[in-house]
Amino acid sequence: MTFILENATVIGSELALSFSDGLEAYLALPMLRRACPCAACQGEPDAMGRVLRPVVEHGAQAFTLQKFETVGGYAIQLFWGDGHSTGIYSYAYLQKLGELPPA
Numbered sequence: 001m002t003f004i005l006e007n008a009t010v011i012g013s014e015l016a017l018s019f020s021d022g023l024e025a026y027l028a029l030p031m032l033r034r035a036c037p038c039a040a041c042q043g044e045p046d047a048m049g050r051v052l053r054p055v056v057e058h059g060a061q062a063f064t065l066q067k068f069e070t071v072g073g074y075a076i077q078l079f080w081g082d083g084h085s086t087g088i089y090s091y092a093y094l095q096k097l098g099e100l101p102p103a
């Protein structure tokens with residue numbers, strides 16, 4: 001499946017995505033923030049390949065979405081209310097999370 005994003009909008013506490021083939025997905029914002037794929041949230045492997053997961057504090061604005069941008073046709077970048085915006089959510093990653101159907 002090729003994901004071509006046609007529309008994205010925040011409805012309540014969910015990000016609604018609609019794709020060109022008619023697929024619609026509703027992603028809970030708190031889930032998305034906790035799953036933020038950036039290195040600051042998920043950790044980076046050290047020289048031995050071990051990943052130490054950092055402790056991430058989420059403030060009051062952490063789960064509100066200010067805006068989003070599509071990235072290169074394969075991902076969506078989310079800008080959170082607390083200024084965090086380094087997470088690039090690829091559609092493949094959202095598939096891995098079970099939020100989009102598998103290819």
Ligand SMILES: [Zn+2]
Nearest residue numbers: 036038041087
């Ligand atoms: Zn992050």
